[in-house]
Amino acid sequence: MLRISNGRVIDPSNGTDAQLDVLIEGGQIRLAAAPNDISQAIANANTSCEVFDASGLIVAPGFIDLHCHLREPGGEHSETIESGTRAAARGGFTAVCPMPNTRPVNDNASVTRAIIERAASHGSVRVWPIGACSLGSRGEALAEIAAMKQSGIVAVSDDGRPVATAKLMRQVMDYCGSLGLPVIDHCEDVSLAAGAVMREGETSVRLGLRGMPAAAESICVGRDVQLAELTGSRLHIAHLSARASLDLVREARDRGLSVTCEVTPHHFTLVDEDVAYDTHFKMNPPLASVEDREALLVGLADGTVDAIATDHAPHEPASKAVEFDKAPFGITGFETALALAIEQLYHSGCISLLRLVELFTTGPARVLGMERSIVENAPADLTLFSLEREWVFRAAESASKSRNTPFDGHEFRGAPMATIVAGRVVYQRQPA
Amino acid sequence: MSVGAPAASASPAERELTSRNGVPHRFRHMLATEPLTAEQITFLLDQAAPFQEIQRHPLKKLATLRGKTVALAFFEPSTRTRISFATAASRLGADSMNLQAESSSLKKGESLLDTVHTLNAMKPDCIVIRHGSSGAADFIARHLEIPVINAGDGTHEHPTQALLDALTIRDRLGRIEGLNVSILGDIDHSRVARSNIHLLGKFGCRITLCGPAMWLPRELEKLAAPGSEIRRVPRIEDALDGADVIITLRVQQERMNEPALPVDDYVMLYQLTPERLALARPGALVLHPGPMIRGLEIDPSVADGPQSCVLEQVTNGLAVRMALLFLLIGVSGETSKPENTAASEATLERKKDSTHAAD
Numbered sequence: 001m002l003r004i005s006n007g008r009v010i011d012p013s014n015g016t017d018a019q020l021d022v023l024i025e026g027g028q029i030r031l032a033a034a035p036n037d038i039s040q041a042i043a044n045a046n047t048s049c050e051v052f053d054a055s056g057l058i059v060a061p062g063f064i065d066l067h068c069h070l071r072e073p074g075g076e077h078s079e080t081i082e083s084g085t086r087a088a089a090r091g092g093f094t095a096v097c098p099m100p101n102t103r104p105v106n107d108n109a110s111v112t113r114a115i116i117e118r119a120a121s122h123g124s125v126r127v128w129p130i131g132a133c134s135l136g137s138r139g140e141a142l143a144e145i146a147a148m149k150q151s152g153i154v155a156v157s158d159d160g161r162p163v164a165t166a167k168l169m170r171q172v173m174d175y176c177g178s179l180g181l182p183v184i185d186h187c188e189d190v191s192l193a194a195g196a197v198m199r200e201g202e203t204s205v206r207l208g209l210r211g212m213p214a215a216a217e218s219i220c221v222g223r224d225v226q227l228a229e230l231t232g233s234r235l236h237i238a239h240l241s242a243r244a245s246l247d248l249v250r251e252a253r254d255r256g257l258s259v260t261c262e263v264t265p266h267h268f269t270l271v272d273e274d275v276a277y278d279t280h281f282k283m284n285p286p287l288a289s290v291e292d293r294e295a296l297l298v299g300l301a302d303g304t305v306d307a308i309a310t311d312h313a314p315h316e317p318a319s320k321a322v323e324f325d326k327a328p329f330g331i332t333g334f335e336t337a338l339a340l341a342i343e344q345l346y347h348s349g350c351i352s353l354l355r356l357v358e359l360f361t362t363g364p365a366r367v368l369g370m371e372r373s374i375v376e377n378a379p380a381d382l383t384l385f386s387l388e389r390e391w392v393f394r395a396a397e398s399a400s401k402s403r404n405t406p407f408d409g410h411e412f413r414g415a416p417m418a419t420i421v422a423g424r425v426v427y428q429r430q431p432a
Numbered sequence: 433m434s435v436g437a438p439a440a441s442a443s444p445a446e447r448e449l450t451s452r453n454g455v456p457h458r459f460r461h462m463l464a465t466e467p468l469t470a471e472q473i474t475f476l477l478d479q480a481a482p483f484q485e486i487q488r489h490p491l492k493k494l495a496t497l498r499g500k501t502v503a504l505a506f507f508e509p510s511t512r513t514r515i516s517f518a519t520a521a522s523r524l525g526a527d528s529m530n531l532q533a534e535s536s537s538l539k540k541g542e543s544l545l546d547t548v549h550t551l552n553a554m555k556p557d558c559i560v561i562r563h564g565s566s567g568a569a570d571f572i573a574r575h576l577e578i579p580v581i582n583a584g585d586g587t588h589e590h591p592t593q594a595l596l597d598a599l600t601i602r603d604r605l606g607r608i609e610g611l612n613v614s615i616l617g618d619i620d621h622s623r624v625a626r627s628n629i630h631l632l633g634k635f636g637c638r639i640t641l642c643g644p645a646m647w648l649p650r651e652l653e654k655l656a657a658p659g660s661e662i663r664r665v666p667r668i669e670d671a672l673d674g675a676d677v678i679i680t681l682r683v684q685q686e687r688m689n690e691p692a693l694p695v696d697d698y699v700m701l702y703q704l705t706p707e708r709l710a711l712a713r714p715g716a717l718v719l720h721p722g723p724m725i726r727g728l729e730i731d732p733s734v735a736d737g738p739q740s741c742v743l744e745q746v747t748n749g750l751a752v753r754m755a756l757l758f759l760l761i762g763v764s765g766e767t768s769k770p771e772n773t774a775a776s777e778a779t780l781e782r783k784k785d786s787t788h789a790a791d
Contacts, residue, residue, distance in 0.1 A: 205651040206466075208566035208588030208626060277567030321545055323565035325586070 001025045001047055002423055003038060007054030007384065011061060012358035013373030022059060023049075024380040027422035032374045052425065054384055057417050060357045061372045062094025062381025064364040065334070066184075066262055067159070067238055067309035070096070070127070072118065073111070074103025079314040079401050081115065082122040084334070086399035087312070089427035091334035092360075092416030094381040095126035096312075097368075099159040100137065107132035107143035112151040124426045125419065126381070128154040128368070130184065133172045139164025142171060149179055154368050157184035159238060162220050170227050177233030182260075182367060184236045187220035187245065188212075188285070197325045199272040199286040207277065209324060214292065217285055218244035225252045228259050236367050237261040239311050241285040243295035250304045260367045261299075262309035265333060265340040268296050270406065279320045279327035280406040283313065297344075300359065301351050307364035310337045314402030332400050336393055336407045338385060342414030346387065353387075380423035389415040389432060461573050461580045462756055464589040465627045470634040476752070477599050479759060483751035484599075486523065497526035500761050503556035505548060506583070507533045507563040512722055512746065513583050513592075517560045520753035524762070529556055548572045557761040561585070566623075579760040587621045592756065593721050594627035596749040600741050601677055603748070604717055608635040612713075614671045615639065616702060617681030617729060618647040624721045626655070628679060633657030640664075642671035643681075643702060644693045668702050675712040679719045680704050683729045695728065705731045709739065717741050 004022040009032055021038040023030040031041055042049045065088065071079035081098075088096045098115065100106035106115060112129050119127030131148035135141045137158040145156055156176055163169040163185055176183050193212040198204050200211025221237055225248050228235040240246060240261040252259040266283060271290050275281045288296075299305040313330025320327050338360065345351045351359075360383070365372035374382070395408035419427040465473070486492055502521040506514050514530075521528045531551060544563070551559065558579040561569050566586030573580040584590040602608050613632050619625045619641045629639055629652070636659045641648055648664045656662040665671040672678065683698060704718065718730075718740045726732045735742060 200649075202651040202654045205620070205649050206626075206655060208586050208623060210587075277570050318543070322543055323563070323571055324567045325565045 001030070001042065001045065001049040002380075003042065003049050003051045004054050004059055004382065004384070004420075005035065005038075005051055007057050007059035009059045009374060010353060010357045011374045012354055012362045013061070013371065014375070015354070016374070017354060020059075022374060022382065024420070024423040027380055027424075029374055029376060029378045029380050031376060052418065054418075056388070057384045057386055058353070058357070059374070060383045060385070061361040061374055062379075062419075062421065063092050063338070063360040063383045064307075064368075064372065065093045065096040065310050065312070065337070066236075066307050066364045066367060067264075068096050068098055068312035068334070069101065069314065069330070070098040071314060072102065073114065077401070078316045080122075081118045081127060083399055083401045084312070084314070085119065085123040085125045085127060087332070087334040089124040089419045089421075090399050090416065091310075091336070092338045092383040092385055092419050093125055093334060094383060094419060094421045095128055096334075097128045097130050097154060099130050099157060100132040101160040105132050105136050106130070106148070106153075107135050107137065109144060109147040109151040112148045112153055116152045125421050128152070130155045130157050130159070132156065133158045133163050133183065134168060137161065139168055142175065145172075145175060145181065146179055149181060153181070155182045155184050155236070157186065157238065159184065159186045162186050162188050162190065166223055166227065169224060170231060173227055173231040173233040173235065177231055180369065182234040182236045182369070184238050185220070185224050186238045187217050187224060187240075189216045189219045192216035192219070196286070197282060198275050199288050201272050201289055203272045203275055207275065209275075212286065214242035214244055214288065217242045218248060221245040221248045225249070225257065225259055228252065228257050229255070232258075234258040235260070239264050239267065239285055239309065240305070241267045241288045241292060241296070243292045246295050246299045246304060250299070253304070260306040261304070262307040262364070262367070263296050263300060263305045264309060264311045265337045265344075266331060266406070268293060268300060269340050269344050274406070277324045278406070279322065279324055280331060280404055280408075282324060282327050282329055283311070283331050284329035297350050300345060301355070305359070306367055308337060308341055308359045309364070310334055312400075313404075314400050315404045316401070317403050320404045330404065332398065332402055332405045334400065335398055336405065336410070338416050339391075339393070339412040339414050340407070342385075342387060343412060347413065380420060382420040383416065384418040384420070385414070385416045387414050389413070389417065389429070391415050459579075459756075459759055461569075462591055462760065463569050463573055463580065463582045465591045465594045465631040466589065468631070468634065473595070473598065473631060473634060476595060476755060476759070477602060480595075480599055480748070480751040480755040483754040483758075484748065486754070487747055487750055492523050493525065494523060495525040496758060496762055497521070497524040500526040501529060501554075501556040502526050502757060502761075503529045503531070503551050503554070503559040505531045505551060505559055505561045507544070507561070507568070508584070509533070510562050510583070512749075513562060516746070516749045517581075517583060517753050520750050520757055523750070524754055524757055526557075526757065529554060544568065544572065545575060548576065552576055552578065558757065581756060581760070584623050586623065587626075588623050589627045589630075590623040590721075591627050592749065592752055593624050594631040595756075596745055596752045597628055597679065597719055597721075598631055599748045599752055600719065600745050601717060603744070604741065605676065608632065608637065610636050610638070611676040612638045612640070612674050613677040613679065614642060614675040614712075615679045615681065616642050616668065616671065616704060617683060619643055619652060619681070620647045620649055621684060622681050624679075625681060629655050629662065630657065633660035633662070636660050640671045640675065642666070642668055644698070646693070668704075668708055669711055672708055672711040675716050677717045677719065678704065678709070678712060679721075680730050682721065682723060682725060699728060703729060703731060704734050706733055706737070709734055709737075715739065719745060722746070
């Protein structure tokens with residue numbers, strides 16, 4: 001048995017915010033209750049019990065990352081399931097959803113199984129793969145979605161690019177609706193975005209870098225929302241970055257459609273003005289305008305945004321040490337996500353602690369049609385974090401095999417302190 | 433970093449570098465005109481004046497930079513700029529090393545960084561880079577200890593072109609301050625336009641940008657320096673009205689392929705013709721960065737007319753580049769370490785902060 005003592009339990013599934021102890025047994029939560037009741041339960045059980053002192057810490061349901069790239073199979077020089085999930089654990093995540101754009105693409109059950117088996121033997125946290133919508137994510141024929149579902153995918157996406165045509169998107173949504181899987185779309189009008197390396201605006205014009213307008217994203221969101229209405233299926237918008245996209249999601253939801261969305265920490269932290277030819281500020285969708293960032297903060301606060309997702313996208317150092325327009329898109333994100341959320345959203349007064357936890361737990365769980373809470377018989381996946389712990393993020397010390405982060409050297413207040421998966425402590429931050 | 437008063441112990445060479453009002457201007461790199469002040473630009477143009485004189489001498493070779501080496505790293509096809517820098521180096525007595533994209537290992541897949549590190553290992557005293565990627569000069573400057581001169585990076589900047597344009601304007605009109613300057617053409621994809629907009633803005637010029645709307649994003653107006661004004665004007669007749677200086681850009685026909693504008697439409701709407709030129713102030717200057725396509729962006733009679741400064745621009749390019757090479761490696765390289773020469777606020781040296789540690 002493991003007792004998490006003296007922590008402040010925050011559980012958005014039932015609105016709990018209380019000093020409670022949590023008792024874990026056999027990979028499941030046995031009880032979350034006042035310390036005396038826990039002591040009683042331990043005494044009754046008559047077995048030994050380890051104690052994890054969570055004094056001063058928040059005890060939350062295990063964090064879920066809906067959007068990451070673990071690069072295995074095929075990109076092991078940038079990241080592996082082993083290194084990526086270790087980084088995820090250091091970031092407080094107990095489950096991560098790798099996108100299918102591996103080599104080969106996760107568009108069939110054997111790749112899905114290989115990922116799940118590798119994660120079972122080498123992973124620090126749970127790995128819930130996302131399958132491709134189309135074969136090779138090429139936007140032509142449907143992938144083996146039902147077979148992949150049987151093997152363990154939790155959603156489908158052609159991430160890295162949008163589902164190519166409205167017709168294919170309609171088919172995928174119809175099909176996934178019947179299978180009970182959400183469809184996640186990377187929304188981008190590829191003709192408007194062609195050749196672009198950042199968001200179009202004053203900064204792109206000043207730097208002479210080709211920009212894509214916000215409409216490159218929102219046009220595609222508009223298409224998808226209408227198809228969600230047509231099919232009645234669940235649609236999830238990946239890494240939403242533009243005000244216009246958020247408005248479309250809000251409006252769709254007001255009309256009762258099953259449309260959800262996620263926002264990345266870099267999009268609620270940075271803006272296009274921060275780009276200065278540093279390839280660690282190059283990602284897709286690109287950093288947006290100040291006005292877009294402000295709209296995202298509103299959406300994070302008012303509930304329009306369902307989840308914070310990292311879009312952890314490791315790239316080996318040499319690939320980023322190039323001219324800005326030649327560098328690949330993407331930055332790492334696992335280890336900085338929670339600290340950025342605490343800094344940008346909680347300490348700034350933008351959102352409550354309950355909402356912060358929701359965005360990492362019940363929010364993403366809802367997108368996947370799952371539950372997440374600290375109640376009896378629930379899986380003992382817990383994230384313990386501090387709102388006050390001061391630390392400096394050093395890319396060189398990251399568990400990821402890659403170093404492509406704009407936050408190297410950043411001083412944070414607030415940190416993941418321990419990550420518990422199925423009752424096992426898979427990460428614990430050293431005491432200050 | 434700050435601009436300090438000249439140190440009491442300044443060497444004669446350093447004092448020589450001191451401008452008339454006693455403020456030293458030392459430049460670590462020349463990456464862009466955007467961060468330069470009007471005072472620094474004036475200083476650079478003043479420094480170029482004696483080198484203009486040299487172009488008129490029968491014997492044009494100095495020994496000022498004897499023993500120095502200038503690396504010319506041109507990753508984009510270029511004739512005039514490369515020859516201009518090579519000639520500038522040669523007339524100062526420096527040697528040059530030539531790297532051209534066609535023959536370089538880049539074709540074999542080597543990264544830009546590895547290529548310039550290789551060049552740097554041959555110990556040049558400065559590197560002149562022309563590259564198709566915006567920010568390429570800035571990128572290599574962050575990785576090298578030697579001065580870097582940007583000879584054009586993508587659609588970002590081409591600072592020596594703007595400096596030679598400014599020298600040409602100042603010579604002809606006696607001043608730069610407060611002029612009405614019209615820039616015609618594909619502004620959005622022009623590094624010459626950006627460098628000129630920033631430079632001329634520092635002198636309070638009123639800048640009019642004119643060209644097809646898809647090449648004139650409204651954000652260009654926000655590039656205006658304090659005290660200057662940038663306006664976008666769709667009709668060339670309006671753009672030329674009252675202009676003191678007209679800068680005609682080359683129409684990059686490769687841009688025409690991105691569905692943009694048929695060439696005939698461009699000629700009809702934007703070609704600088706004698707009739708249109710007559711709308712400008714009498715004696716208005718016509719500049720063109722070259723290479724010029726007669727009959728497309730400019731009528732041949734304008735190109736060859738008395739208001740055209742095209743060939744003077746080329747000659748002034750030599751003087752500006754000689755002055756720059758002299759300032760960057762003629763003195764500072766001998767008398768002080770790179771850290772100490774970074775004293776100018778014009779320095780575009782990016783701090784090598786930890787963000788780049790992974791590079």
